Amino acid sequence: MELKLEIENKEGVTVIYPDGFINAHTVNQFEETLQNLVKEKHYRIVLNGEGLEYISSAGMGALMGVIEEIRDNDGDIHLCNLSESVFNVFDILGFTELYEIFEEEAPAITAFDGHNRK
Amino acid sequence: MELKLEIENKEGVTVIYPDGFINAHTVNQFEETLQNLVKEKHYRIVLNGEGLEYISSAGMGALMGVIEEIRDNDGDIHLCNLSESVFNVFDILGFTELYEIFEEEAPAITAFDGHNRK
Amino acid sequence: MKRFFNVEFAADTIFLKLATDVTISMCRLAGFNDSTAKDISLAVDEAVTNTIKHAYHFDKSRLVTLQFTITQEELIIDVCHTGNPISNTEIHLPDMEEYMKQYRKGGLGIVLMTRIMDSVSFGSNGNHHYCRLVMKRGRRHVG
Amino acid sequence: MKRFFNVEFAADTIFLKLATDVTISMCRLAGFNDSTAKDISLAVDEAVTNTIKHAYHFDKSRLVTLQFTITQEELIIDVCHTGNPISNTEIHLPDMEEYMKQYRKGGLGIVLMTRIMDSVSFGSNGNHHYCRLVMKRGRRHVG
Ligand SMILES: Nc1ncnc2c1ncn2[C@@H]1O[C@H](COP(=O)(O)OP(=O)(O)O)[C@@H](O)[C@H]1O
Numbered sequence A, B: 001m002e003l004k005l006e007i008e009n010k011e012g013v014t015v016i017y018p019d020g021f022i023n024a025h026t027v028n029q030f031e032e033t034l035q036n037l038v039k040e041k042h043y044r045i046v047l048n049g050e051g052l053e054y055i056s057s058a059g060m061g062a063l064m065g066v067i068e069e070i071r072d073n074d075g076d077i078h079l080c081n082l083s084e085s086v087f088n089v090f091d092i093l094g095f096t097e098l099y100e101i102f103e104e105e106a107p108a109i110t111a112f113d114g115h116n117r118k
Numbered sequence C, D: 001m002k003r004f005f006n007v008e009f010a011a012d013t014i015f016l017k018l019a020t021d022v023t024i025s026m027c028r029l030a031g032f033n034d035s036t037a038k039d040i041s042l043a044v045d046e047a048v049t050n051t052i053k054h055a056y057h058f059d060k061s062r063l064v065t066l067q068f069t070i071t072q073e074e075l076i077i078d079v080c081h082t083g084n085p086i087s088n089t090e091i092h093l094p095d096m097e098e099y100m101k102q103y104r105k106g107g108l109g110i111v112l113m114t115r116i117m118d119s120v121s122f123g124s125n126g127n128h129h130y131c132r133l134v135m136k137r138g139r140r141h142v143g
């Protein structure tokens, strides 16, 4: 398989661990996972890119497809542990302004606490 | 470059460190190196395969082209630090019986001492 | 001197990974560094995906051809097909500021391609259509 | 279901690395494990080298085509050319014991190919000649 997705719940935040490639061939799996999370009202999501070797615009589109509903519900998608080349794709598109990107997972999770308090 | 060759002299033994691929495209370089060593009467040779990612029959042919003269002069070619897949090529051809293969460089070098003493 | 390398496969996204792998190998042969090679392979992914999606509407019986040409100055990659053509005048790059405000979902492929490559163009020879990606073999990308 | 993937390049050993890279990617797609994929790519290296050397005598203006076909049971790789053909009856596998005693230099390519693959055969369709390498997609190689 070119893409495996693991999901863990950490302190009320859903962390997604994609392992492999997100391209037009594997994106349905990624898209369904995101849509199911939203359907189940999980609006605090961290995408840990440690095992993500590659993402194409198909994957970006999947994120764009859910981000509005997530934000409308006071949630967000935080990114962390992106490889240089994956970060580069977000950067080329200017999406580093659209998504909060963290070096490590812990701050990507705790960053949701701020939203909690307000 | 697909193949780099470094040569070091250690205790009177010539150690060759190929880095990259030995195939029909790069084999001339490997062949010339071997032939130059023989021309300069370096008959005690260790081929350290640590950086050798790949060898095809072209590389085997280059070894076969010099081994007779080397052995006629009381020398030999010892192999060491072969990756599993490179070892596998020697094994498939039955060449593990033709060449002494060592796990590490040190014993591949000191094994020549025996020949010295006799 | 020119060097050619062609790859042909069914219009099936299962071959995307192979197409990007071949592209990375070809970029190395042309002397591009790993980071540029990855970027170029992403541009090829996008062009092939568009071909499968928009030119062939996912008809797996159709064929996509990648033609790599390395010249002294540049690497040229033609993504060729015999399906629905697209003309240069049809291509609209989204205004990215507007785009982000509206959380739109598609249309990012061509943006990526044009931002990565030195040039992206579309053309036809009779029934054969292509998306041509060009990258200069300048110092910038070597190393 | 069958899957096709074709690669075409000039009869130049500079493309050997690309041919083996493509083969490894294709083997992964067919579900072979890394070790088997490497062995198969070596068999392809040998077949392509023979084609460049014996079928085309290093004439870089000629073309080599690799055709990959994945069926339910096997991976078939045809190394095709339009140069000097070789027939099955011409092929002599050296006696390896004799070989080692005589320190012979060439003739190892076909030995490697036949020891790695489930079958190696040569054939022609008119002016088109091929070396066909076949590997079964059995359990043995998966993992
Ligand atoms: N090869 C093609 N043939 C026809 N139309 C195309 C082709 N490539 C792109 N297009 C058109 O350009 C638009 C933008 O493409 P792209 O940026 O890749 O976004 P997406 O495919 O996600 O919609 C597509 O929606 C399509 O209308």
Ligand SMILES: Nc1ncnc2c1ncn2[C@@H]1O[C@H](COP(=O)(O)OP(=O)(O)O)[C@@H](O)[C@H]1O
Pocket (backbone or CB within 6 Å): B061, D046, D050, D051, D053, D054, D055, D084, D085, D086, D091, D105, D106, D107, D108, D109, D110, D111
């Ligand atoms: N594609 C081919 N066309 C013509 N002759 C070939 C071809 N492949 C192999 N041969 C013949 O088979 C012999 C054995 O090939 P091989 O085992 O690869 O050894 P080598 O190429 O090192 O001599 C060659 O010497 C050549 O005579």
